[in-house]
Amino acid sequence: xxxxxxxxxxxGGVGKTTTSAAIGTGLxxxxxxxxxxxxxxxxxxxxxxxxxxxRVVYDFVNVINGEANLKQALIKDKRLDNLFILxxxxxxxxxxxHKEGVERVLNELSDEFxxxxxxxxxxxxxxxxxxxxxxxxAIVVTNPEVSSVRxxxxxxxxxxxxxxxxxxxxxxxxxxxxxxxxxxxxxxKGEMLSVDDVNDILAIKLLGVIPESQAVLNASNSGxxxxxxxxSDAGQAYxxxxxxxxxxxxxxxxxxxxxxxxxxxxxxx
Amino acid sequence: MSLxxxxxxxxxxxxxxxxxxxxxxxxxxxxxxxxxxxxxxxxRDILEVIxxxxxxxxxxxxxxxxxxxxxxxxxxxxxTFPEDxxx
Numbered sequence: 001x002x003x004x005x006x007x008x009x010x011x012g013g014v015g016k017t018t019t020s021a022a023i024g025t026g027l028x029x030x031x032x033x034x035x036x037x038x039x040x041x042x043x044x045x046x047x048x049x050x051x052x053x054x055r056v057v058y059d060f061v062n063v064i065n066g067e068a069n070l071k072q073a074l075i076k077d078k079r080l081d082n083l084f085i086l087x088x089x090x091x092x093x094x095x096x097x098h099k100e101g102v103e104r105v106l107n108e109l110s111d112e113f114x115x116x117x118x119x120x121x122x123x124x125x126x127x128x129x130x131x132x133x134x135x136x137x138a139i140v141v142t143n144p145e146v147s148s149v150r151x152x153x154x155x156x157x158x159x160x161x162x163x164x165x166x167x168x169x170x171x172x173x174x175x176x177x178x179x180x181x182x183x184x185x186x187x188x189k190g191e192m193l194s195v196d197d198v199n200d201i202l203a204i205k206l207l208g209v210i211p212e213s214q215a216v217l218n219a220s221n222s223g224x225x226x227x228x229x230x231x232s233d234a235g236q237a238y239x240x241x242x243x244x245x246x247x248x249x250x251x252x253x254x255x256x257x258x259x260x261x262x263x264x265x266x267x268x269x
Numbered sequence: 270m271s272l273x274x275x276x277x278x279x280x281x282x283x284x285x286x287x288x289x290x291x292x293x294x295x296x297x298x299x300x301x302x303x304x305x306x307x308x309x310x311x312x313r314d315i316l317e318v319i320x321x322x323x324x325x326x327x328x329x330x331x332x333x334x335x336x337x338x339x340x341x342x343x344x345x346x347x348x349t350f351p352e353d354x355x356x
Contacts, residue, residue, distance in 0.1 A: 153299070193284050
């Protein structure tokens with residue numbers, strides 16, 4: 001039985017797909033057989049972030065409609081043997097995903113894999129609801145910014161009322177907070193909400209803090225999940241995050257401003 | 270922060286403003302989430318009735334429904350009257 005983890009946020013552009021790619025790859029690096037499923041029907045992007053956009057033949061909706069089987073649609077990662085991607089389709093039909101179909105595909109994946117990462121679309125429409133419905137755990141990706149925090153709280157409400165676990169009276173979805181695009185300099189100047197501020201408001205367990213980093217754009221430009229850039233701050237922060245996700249205790253890094261020399265402090269820079 | 274920035278920084282701390290605003294709106298929306306769907310309409314209707322007699326603003330009426338036990342819910346109505354409109 002696979003563990004199903006949804007990566008969600010409500011708000012768009014906060015780093016859901018970057019996070020899905022990084023965490024899926026990180027779990028595979030740790031030896032777990034992992035599949036990342038793109039639920040963003042009509043706006044497929046996980047393939048680009050993973051660097052397999054030219055290898056998409058069949059997609060999630062084809063499998064649901066019986067036009068292809070899972071083996072045909074799954075794309076095997078070129079870097080890691082135990083990592084697979086199920087791409088979203090580019091159809092404009094918003095109702096292409098339905099509970100019965102999604103459940104059937106997830107059940108089939110569940111027999112094969114240790115982890116299923118569901119990359120949710122933004123918003124609270126049916127695609128986002130499908131992505132979270134079957135989840136065992138949720139990673140709520142949040143930027144330290146008012147609209148993102150508010151939308152995350154909204155999604156937390158959905159997780160606890162609109163999921164399969166909620167409807168069937170099972171133990172609730174395990175919720176994790178992942179703070180992304182964190183800028184310690186701006187936090188120190190009082191220009192950005194701190195980790196503690198966001199934690200006070202959302203009150204769920206903190207899984208990781210990813211610093212605002214040039215490495216993220218470089219990674220997406222080249223189709224390499226940022227976690228594979230192990231020299232970068234964001235890559236290391238994602239590695240820590242994955243370790244915590246599988247139950248290891250890892251101290252938090254990149255929360256404070258690096259100490260600057262005296263000259264830099266006086267003249268700035 | 271450079272020395273120049275230090276003398277310039279007399280601005281208000283916007284992060285604390287953000288936190289205060291979020292705490293209020295999130296608490297408000299959580300309450301609404303757990304309350305019945307008819308509550309917003311009930312609030313508007315009550316507002317209209319009061320407005321027949323006193324001119325009050327939208328945010329001067331608040332209606333909350335709190336569940337105090339399995340068998341008992343309490344509907345709480347709060348109306349703030351402006352100073353000069355009393356009596």
